[in-house]
Amino acid sequence: MGSVYKYGNRKSPVPDNHIQKLPDNWFDQRVDHFNTNDTRTFKQRYFLNNKYYKTGGPVFLLVDGENEGQDYLITKGAVSEYANRFNALLVDLEHRYYGQSVPTKDLSVENMQYLTVGQALKDTEQFIGYLNRKLSLNNNTTKWIAFGGSYAGNLVAFLREKYPHAVAGSVASSAPVQVRYDYKEYFVAVSKSLGTECSNQIRLAVNQLENQLRTPIGWEAIGNELNLCSPLNGTDKLSVKHLMFGLTAPFTIAAQYNGRANTIGVDQLCALMTNGKDVLSPLQRYAKVVGQYFNGQCIGSNYSQYINIIKDISIPSPAGWIRQWTYQMCTEFGYFWTTDDTDTPFGHNIPIEYYLSQCADIFGKQFTPQFIQKAIDRFNDNYGGFKLNVTNVVFPNGAVDPYHELSIVKDLNNSTRAILMKTTGHGADMDPTLFTDPRELTDARLAIQKQIQLFLQ
Structure with missing residues (x-):
C-alpha cells in the first residue's frame, strides 16, 4: 500500500509537535x-x-x-x-x-x-x-x-x-x-511558482520517466529509482496515471504551502532540483526529492489497490479523510488537477479521465462525466x-x-x-x-x- 494517503495533498498542514489539549x-x-x-x-x-x-x-x-x-x-x-x-x-x-x-x-x-x-x-x-x-x-x-x-x-x-x-x-x-471541473491551470500555476529553471529540470526528469514507461526494462528501472511498493506494469494505464499523479506531491506541496508547518519550501526544493554541483541527472534529482518527501517509504503505484482502499465504507475509514473528500470532489467541487494544458512540466499522464475513472470506480457508474460536470456547474450557479x-x-x-x-x-x-x-x-x-x-x-x-x-x- 505504501504512501498512498499522501496523494491527497489538499489538507492544511499542522505542526508535528501540536498536541490537542482542549476537551471535546x-x-x-x-x-x-x-x-x-x-x-x-x-x-x-x-x-x-x-x-x-x-x-x-x-x-x-x-x-x-x-x-x-x-x-x-x-x-x-x-x-x-x-x-x-x-x-x-x-x-x-x-x-x-x-x-x-x-x-x-x-x-x-x-x-x-x-x-x-x-x-x-x-x-x-x-x-x-x-x-x-x-x-x-x-x-x-x-x-x-x-x-x-x-x-x-x-x-x-x-x-x-x-x-x-x-x-x-x-x-x-x-x-x-470558483469550483472547476478540469482544473488544468493548477499545474501551470505550480510551475510558475517553482520558476523557470526548476520547472525545466522537472520537465527533463519527467521526459526521462515517460521514455522509460515505453519498455518493460524501463518499468523495472522506475521501480528501482523511485522505490515503488510493487513492480510497475506499464500496460496498466490507470496505474501509470496514478503513479505520475503521486509523484507530483512534493512539488504541489512546495508550491501550495511554501514551507508552512514543516513542509518543504519552493526555494529549498528547487535548490535540490537545480543543483549544478552534483553529477546527478534530472531524473536522479527528481527521485531524490520524491524520496525525501515520502521519507523512505515505498510509493504505491497500483491503481486498483488504491481504489479498493477508498471503496471501503467502514468507520473509521482506512483511507482517513480521502473517501469523503473524493466524494465531495465528484459531487460538487471538481478541482481535478490535470496535465491537459500543454504548458506543464509534469508530462501528459494525468488527464481528466483519470479522475472520472476514480469517481465511477469508487462510487458507481452513475457518476458519469455529464453528471459530474452538471453538479459542478450547479454549484457555481448556486454559490456564485x-x-x-x-x-x-x-x-x-x-x-x-x-x-x-x-x-x-x-x-x-x-x-x-x-x-x-x-x-x-x-x-x-x-x-x-x-x-x-x-x-x-x-x-x-x-x-x-x-x-x-x-x-x-
Missing part, C-alpha cells in the same frame, strides 16, 4: 436539515477556548473543513491572536463526516448523500443559535466572526452569503470559491463563484499558492476585500505570528484585523 464538546445536530420528516440527529464535535474572552465580547468561530477537528488554530494560530485583541470567545466546529462527527453508520454512497456544502452551512447556522442559547449570549449584541481556510474558507464566505444573520463577517483564507454576492468578507491569498487562481483577489465591494501576498502559500495568514514572517504577511494580518474591527462595529 458535543452538539446534537440534525442529519438532514432539509427533510422535515427526518428527525435523526448525530453528535457534532466542537472545542471552546475562553482564554481571552471578556463578558460582552464577540465569538470567533473557526470552521473546519476536510480534516479532523483540532484545536491548533484556536490555541496557537492567528485567530487566537485576533481573539486576544478583541476579547473574543474562540470556538472550533468539526465538519460533518470528518473526524468524530459522522452522522451515519458507514460511508456508503447512500449515506454520504448528506455530505454537502448546503448541509454543512446549515450545521454552522444551527450551531451558532445553539451556543448562543447554551451560553446565554445575547443574539442582538453578541457578534460572531467566522474564520476558515481552503475549503473551509469557502464555507465561511458562503455562510455570510446564505446566512448573513448568523455571522457579522468572515475571514475566508485561501478560499477557492467569482461573482459571489456577499458583504463583510475578507479574502487573504498567497500568490505562490496555485489555488489563488480560483479565489477572490480583487475587492468585490466596499466591505468585501481581497488581500494578495506575493510570496506566501496556502493559508499562511492563519499561522501564528513569527519574527521571521515577511513584511507583507505582517501587513496582511493587520489588514485582516482592521476588517474584523469594521465587522464588529
